[in-house]
Amino acid sequence: MSKRIAGPEIERLIQLLAKVPGLGPRSARRAALYLIKKKEQLFAPLSAAMSEALEKVRLCSVCGNVDTSDPCTVCTDPRRDGATLIVVEDVSDLWALERAAAMSARYHVLGGTLSPLDGVGPDDLNIKGLISRVAEGGISEVILAVNATVEGQATAHYITDQLTGLNVKVTRLAHGVPVGGELDYLDEGTLAAALKSRTAF
Amino acid sequence: MSKRIAGPEIERLIQLLAKVPGLGPRSARRAALYLIKKKEQLFAPLSAAMSEALEKVRLCSVCGNVDTSDPCTVCTDPRRDGATLIVVEDVSDLWALERAAAMSARYHVLGGTLSPLDGVGPDDLNIKGLISRVAEGGISEVILAVNATVEGQATAHYITDQLTGLNVKVTRLAHGVPVGGELDYLDEGTLAAALKSRTAF
Ligand SMILES: [Zn+2]
Ligand SMILES: [Zn+2]
Numbered sequence: 001m002s003k004r005i006a007g008p009e010i011e012r013l014i015q016l017l018a019k020v021p022g023l024g025p026r027s028a029r030r031a032a033l034y035l036i037k038k039k040e041q042l043f044a045p046l047s048a049a050m051s052e053a054l055e056k057v058r059l060c061s062v063c064g065n066v067d068t069s070d071p072c073t074v075c076t077d078p079r080r081d082g083a084t085l086i087v088v089e090d091v092s093d094l095w096a097l098e099r100a101a102a103m104s105a106r107y108h109v110l111g112g113t114l115s116p117l118d119g120v121g122p123d124d125l126n127i128k129g130l131i132s133r134v135a136e137g138g139i140s141e142v143i144l145a146v147n148a149t150v151e152g153q154a155t156a157h158y159i160t161d162q163l164t165g166l167n168v169k170v171t172r173l174a175h176g177v178p179v180g181g182e183l184d185y186l187d188e189g190t191l192a193a194a195l196k197s198r199t200a201f
Numbered sequence: 202m203s204k205r206i207a208g209p210e211i212e213r214l215i216q217l218l219a220k221v222p223g224l225g226p227r228s229a230r231r232a233a234l235y236l237i238k239k240k241e242q243l244f245a246p247l248s249a250a251m252s253e254a255l256e257k258v259r260l261c262s263v264c265g266n267v268d269t270s271d272p273c274t275v276c277t278d279p280r281r282d283g284a285t286l287i288v289v290e291d292v293s294d295l296w297a298l299e300r301a302a303a304m305s306a307r308y309h310v311l312g313g314t315l316s317p318l319d320g321v322g323p324d325d326l327n328i329k330g331l332i333s334r335v336a337e338g339g340i341s342e343v344i345l346a347v348n349a350t351v352e353g354q355a356t357a358h359y360i361t362d363q364l365t366g367l368n369v370k371v372t373r374l375a376h377g378v379p380v381g382g383e384l385d386y387l388d389e390g391t392l393a394a395a396l397k398s399r400t401a402f
Contacts, residue, residue: 007269016247022228046217050248066206
């Protein structure tokens with residue numbers, strides 16, 4: 001705003017809201033005004049929910065997930081198959097896989113990928129924790145659900161090497177045509193992989 | 202989420218974030234995760250800013266603006282022209298006009314428009330307050346910056362009637378072609394008004 005038209009508390013709220021992904025400066029103003037108007041219905045409960053989540057949120061010491069308990073909700077869920085471990089780069093990947101609801105496994109969050117150029121080595125990722133979990137036994141399959149990027153694949157290779165000798169099956173996600181995807185929008189690598197892994201109709 | 206994958210505090214945070222304009226269920230999840238990751242840099246300051254704004258926000262008893270002080274920042278700004286009063290339907294209109302930074306006037310927020318079908322009559326709007334302000338004297342012009350809708354114009358007519366005899370000039374926003382607007386996208390009413398109000402080149 002060119003001129004002060006509201007108290008510093010409101011200006012600061014708008015500034016910080018503008019940093020939330022999905023909002024920008026313009027929608028931050030709109031959001032702030034909406035919150036102020038819906039003071040009792042939305043602003044107060046949201047503010048309380050933020051304080052509470054902020055106070056309670058922590059990293060799961062078992063898998064690297066974020067949650068309000070340690071071990072996290074996923075690690076302590078007794079209905080999950082503890083013999084299958086899905087390795088992801090980031091918590092957002094864990095959430096995405098859970099939305100797909102295709103497996104009821106446990107997870108291990110690496111916190112990134114190996115990236116020598118950015119100075120990210122094995123010790124900067126949660127890889128030692130993964131090896132320990134597998135070495136403790138009880139895990140029969142590790143699914144490397146890392147991104148299909150150069151860094152993701154390099155990380156997958158490194159982890160596979162580290163797991164050698166631990167008597168665990170290491171698998172990765174299938175490549176192929178995305179559901180609903182149109183062939184002529186896909187790159188050649190994906191198409192070649194989808195052809196190679198074709199299944200009976 | 203189909204299955205509980207995080208504590209109730211995080212699920213509740215996502216649910217409430219999804220109600221903020223600009224965010225939806227999907228971006229609310231992304232926003233929550235981003236906040237958790239940027240715990241010290243963004244989550245904590247935003248949570249504090251929300252509590253503080255929530256606690257301090259109030260309606261300006263003079264003009265109907267929302268702010269953390271009463272009278273509000275606009276009403277107490279000594280550099281503004283107190284003789285010109287811009288009447289708007291909503292606080293968001295006040296903010297929009299301030300962004301335009303075209304005038305340094307004071308405002309009066311009606312809180313809506315007359316809408317007999319929705320049961321909104323003069324007493325449901327901040328119209329009495331407007332008449333009192335003008336009757337007190339010191340105001341030479343009232344600019345009716347209401348929306349160019351049927352309800353907005355009906356409200357403008359009603360207010361103009363109420364101000365009769367109070368020795369104040371009542372004006373309204375000019376109709377015309379929006380800056381950067383293309384003629385063939387404009388409705389006939391706007392084009393006719395723009396022609397009628399044409400200015401020397
Ligand atoms: Zn966990
Ligand atoms: Zn005010």
